[in-house]
Amino acid sequence: MSLANQRKKEPDVVRQKLLDCAAQILVDRGLANLTVQAVADAAGVTKGGLLHHFASKQKLTEALFAEKLRSLDAEIDASMAADPVAYGRFTRAYVRSTLRVGQTGPCPCAALSVSTLVDPALRQAWRDWYSARLQRHRDTDGAPELQLVRYAADGVWLEDLMAPDSEPPIDRQALFSQMIDLTRKR
Structure with missing residues (x-):
């Protein structure tokens, strides 16, 4: 045997x-x-x-992406559970997860996330996840200013991927603080 x-x-x-x-x-x-x-x-x-x-490699990549989305979901849910203010709660959690303030090293899902730009199956999985989250939180996070904050967070994430190593790092904490301030009702 x-x-x-x-x-x-x-x-x-x-x-x-x-x-x-x-x-x-x-x-x-x-x-x-x-x-x-x-x-x-x-x-x-x-x-x-x-x-x-x-x-196939495609099925492995799709499973890995699905696992990363589950992990992101759990991270966002934990952040939301700790946030007592309903208005903008999802957006603040999304910004925390996207900017990764205080965390060092490469984001484990960065290379995989970039794949959404060229892989239709991964792009659809991201769209489905994001649309479902926005639908679930439309009452608290549907305001246009909150959408702008989420877009800004995505821009910071993209800048992280595209910036040359020689470029001075952005002041993440300052950006984070300003973005979070924008999610508070005035």
Whole structure:
């Protein structure tokens, strides 16, 4: 009997390890280096083992994106739960998650998020998530000034991705404070 047949099968654990390794490859090496073989090697499984869980690189990428959206959802929900002011609550949570004030290092989902610009399936997943959140919070976050704040947060995120390393960093805390101030009713 082979070792594979003796080992306890834990498909959920293997699937999560594959997603974790794919995320780490994205952070360390970028989307261009996210290959089925690289993820399989990093996870210590065969390419066939990876393909058992994800039929293609596209399916792996979509699953990773869905996981990042669930993580973003949880982060935003936790931030909203701690915010006692209803007006602009979602927008403030979105700004906190987008600007990542006080956090260092590359955003684990940056390379994946950029993929929404060229990958129709990921773009649709983002649109669906964002539209659902806006619909859910339309009574508290539907004002045009709050939409402008969310657009500004997206602009900061894009600037982070596009700015050359030699450019002085933006004052995140100052931007964050100004954006949060704009979400308060006057």
